[in-house]
Amino acid sequence: EVQLVESGGGLVQPGGSLRLSCAASGFTFSSYWMAWVRQAPGKGLQWVANIKHDGNEIYYVDSVKGRYTISRDNAKNSQYLQMSSLRAEDTAVYYCVTGHYGDLHWGQGTLVTVSS
């Protein structure tokens, strides 16, 4: 069974930084794309970033380019999201996601709150 467990969320001040982690199990991690999806309170889903199985292709939504960095460690079956220059509008539940062609498996999410 695919399991994705996020950690690292919390309260951070505007302009601050935070690093999210996702521990994966139940599948061959090194063979799958990984991604982060977020959901602001009361809002819809937003694809944030994704990384190819070997880390050689990475994509970001425009609103986080230059501020967020997605990475992975296939030896540790983990992916990460380094977030900097955080803004109030980055407040959201961040989900770790994997899958093929939209058949997505989801973690339970970790809440990031950007507020002074």
Next chain:
Amino acid sequence: QTVVTQEPSFSVSPGGTVTLTCGLSSGSVSTSSYPGWYRQTPGQAPRTLIYKTNTRSSGVPDRFSGSILGNKAALTITGAQADDECDYYCILYMGSGIWMFGGGTKLTVL
């Protein structure tokens, strides 16, 4: 910038059939967009229903089906049940490694 469109809300009677759609503000949806559908209840993570237009994810009952209708992707729910009342999101592949969700449809069963 192109956005993915969904009906903000929809209602269906218990036992009835409803079709939700997923389109593009500019252009048409095709199988090359790899449409996917997800449902989400409050406080829970989303769950995959349909991927690659019409393939049901593991464990999803055949009351849920996907298709292309005209220039949009569609999710049809037959025999609607009370616990189908939740939010439904579609996703489309936009090319160049980019995926985009629709704004979601809040389905009411009454």
